[in-house]
Amino acid sequence: MIDVIVVGAGPTGLMLAGELRLHGVRVVVLDRLTEPSGHSRGRGLHARSVELMDQRGLLERFLAVSEKFQVGGFFGGIHTPWPERLDTAHPYGLTTPQHITERLLGEHARERGAEIRRGCEVAGLSQDEHGVTVELADGTHLRSRYVVGCDGGRSTVRKRLGVGFPGEPARVETLLGDMEATEDPATIAAVVTEVRKTQLRFGAVANADGNEGVFRFVVPADGVAEDRSAETTFDEFRKQLRATAGTDFGVHSPRWLSRFGDATRQAERYRAGRVLLAGDAAHIHPPTGGQGLNLGVQDAFNLGWKLAAEVDGWAPPGLLDSYHAERHPVGAAVLENTRAQITLLGTDPGAAALRKLFARLMDFDEVNGYVTGMITAVGVRYDLGDGHELLGRRLRDVRLKRGRLYELLRAGRGLLLDQTGRLTAAGWADRVDHVVDVSEELDVPAVLLRPDGHVAWAGEDQRDLEGRLATWFGAPSASRGTPRAEPV
Numbered sequence: 001m002i003d004v005i006v007v008g009a010g011p012t013g014l015m016l017a018g019e020l021r022l023h024g025v026r027v028v029v030l031d032r033l034t035e036p037s038g039h040s041r042g043r044g045l046h047a048r049s050v051e052l053m054d055q056r057g058l059l060e061r062f063l064a065v066s067e068k069f070q071v072g073g074f075f076g077g078i079h080t081p082w083p084e085r086l087d088t089a090h091p092y093g094l095t096t097p098q099h100i101t102e103r104l105l106g107e108h109a110r111e112r113g114a115e116i117r118r119g120c121e122v123a124g125l126s127q128d129e130h131g132v133t134v135e136l137a138d139g140t141h142l143r144s145r146y147v148v149g150c151d152g153g154r155s156t157v158r159k160r161l162g163v164g165f166p167g168e169p170a171r172v173e174t175l176l177g178d179m180e181a182t183e184d185p186a187t188i189a190a191v192v193t194e195v196r197k198t199q200l201r202f203g204a205v206a207n208a209d210g211n212e213g214v215f216r217f218v219v220p221a222d223g224v225a226e227d228r229s230a231e232t233t234f235d236e237f238r239k240q241l242r243a244t245a246g247t248d249f250g251v252h253s254p255r256w257l258s259r260f261g262d263a264t265r266q267a268e269r270y271r272a273g274r275v276l277l278a279g280d281a282a283h284i285h286p287p288t289g290g291q292g293l294n295l296g297v298q299d300a301f302n303l304g305w306k307l308a309a310e311v312d313g314w315a316p317p318g319l320l321d322s323y324h325a326e327r328h329p330v331g332a333a334v335l336e337n338t339r340a341q342i343t344l345l346g347t348d349p350g351a352a353a354l355r356k357l358f359a360r361l362m363d364f365d366e367v368n369g370y371v372t373g374m375i376t377a378v379g380v381r382y383d384l385g386d387g388h389e390l391l392g393r394r395l396r397d398v399r400l401k402r403g404r405l406y407e408l409l410r411a412g413r414g415l416l417l418d419q420t421g422r423l424t425a426a427g428w429a430d431r432v433d434h435v436v437d438v439s440e441e442l443d444v445p446a447v448l449l450r451p452d453g454h455v456a457w458a459g460e461d462q463r464d465l466e467g468r469l470a471t472w473f474g475a476p477s478a479s480r481g482t483p484r485a486e487p488v
């Protein structure tokens with residue numbers, strides 16, 4: 001039997017498939033599209049996602065096809081310099097178009113042995129105590145032990161589960177299109193600057209997705225479409241350009257037309273028995289701050305090793321439920337910050353005044369650092385109870401005497417980084433690497449990292465450590481391991 005069916009080959013589903021394959025889980029990804037769309041809604045990775053790629057040895061691939069950017073705040077369109085102190089060894093984002101992110105994550109998942117089946121639309125599912133039966137639109141069925149719905153904001157999996165999706169419906173809608181224009185780029189830029197003084201939902205970016213001569217325009221739609229799946233027409237697009245900018249710039253040769261709203265909703269539960277939800281299937285919000293793709297990829301990073309542990313049979317009680325417990329509050333916080341950004345982007349005098357004030361506050365490096373930590377997700381801390389200040393945070397990459405921390409996380413296993421040489425994780429050697437090494441950048445005797453790089457324990461007491469090992473990695477096994485490096 002298949003261990004896990006992942007529904008949806010977007011960034012979330014592909015990241016998850018790669019994570020599951022690190023642990024040998026038999027995974028099949030189903031997507032209704034016969035080919036990847038080749039279009040990009042998302043245009044980049046924030047610092048925490050850059051860190052994830054480094055932790056899995058994928059960063060070089062992303063760097064080869066992306067530019068680095070350093071924009072602080074990135075909040076409500078208020079761009080500031082990068083804050084002086086941000087707790088990351090990767091203080092930048094990457095301008096990677098979404099379709100390239102999907103290609104790279106798909107290649108990685110396939111190289112690891114994931115099967116990606118296209119042209120397979122999931123129409124329904126049912127579960128019992130042993131597994132889940134997935135019904136495809138062509139009437140055939142597939143069975144697996146678990147299913148993860150990564151099938152986007154209109155998730156069929158979420159709907160068939162009957163999981164509530166409370167929040168606010170769209171109040172405004174924006175058209176998005178990639179197309180050529182006869183007007184010269186300098187004139188387009190000047191018009192955009194002028195219009196944006198009063199309408200921040202209008203914009204144009206040259207060389208969309210690296211295509212020379214192609215502009216990505218966004219322009220307010222005329223109201224909210226009743227039929228959310230209605231196609232955007234080129235005529236409609238040109239009409240809205242004229243209504244907003246007074247000109248349609250002589251646009252022609254559209255490559256892609258789409259629309260998005262500001263609906264803000266979150267699934268009540270990320271787990272219903274053997275079925276889980278991740279990415280846009282679990283949360284939707286306006287794209288302000290460029291967080292959605294990043295949030296989904298990070299959901300997958302949190303879920304992958306936990307689901308693999310469950311499949312493998314060593315998951316301690318509550319491990320799989322900790323996915324909802326940890327990621328639901330993170331998703332809720334992103335929804336909150338996008339609500340705040342939408343208010344700041346308003347065109348009424350109150351919003352303009354708030355925006356002015358907020359822009360001045362962002363001049364304080366501490367404020368800028370806080371907001372940037374929020375948008376880039378390096379500030380995320382899971383509630384793992386009381387303890388060391390690092391507990392629940394992901395650890396930044398640090399240089400060790402032999403190599404660097406993130407290189408030690410590539411296999412997706414737990415890691416005991418031991419600067420004392422006195423500790424042992426011998427009973428967990430099949431799940432946790434024990435590395436004895438030192439770092440001038442790490443002010444704690446030892447840390448236990450989960451496979452997602454979050455700190456599960458920090459200290460030097462062996463009994464305390466064993467308690468935490470059991471909490472996160474289950475019961476010790478009989479096999480005994482040895483440290484990967486000699487004591488220093």
Ligand SMILES: Cc1cc2nc3c(=O)[nH]c(=O)nc-3n(C[C@H](O)[C@H](O)[C@H](O)COP(=O)(O)OP(=O)(O)OC[C@H]3O[C@@H](n4cnc5c(N)ncnc54)[C@H](O)[C@@H]3O)c2cc1C
Binds near residue numbers: 032
């Ligand atoms: C204009 C715009 C700009 C954005 N910019 C950014 C940005 O800069 N940064 C950022 O982080 N985010 C951005 N986002 C958000 C980002 O695009 C999404 O959050 C992201 O695509 C979510 O990924 P996902 O894999 O969860 O879902 P999706 O990308 O929606 O993928 C879902 C997949 O499931 C498949 N599917 C759906 N239903 C079924 C079914 N029944 N059976 C089988 N397959 C199915 C679909 O074909 C699709 O391939 C932006 C969004 C918009 C609209």
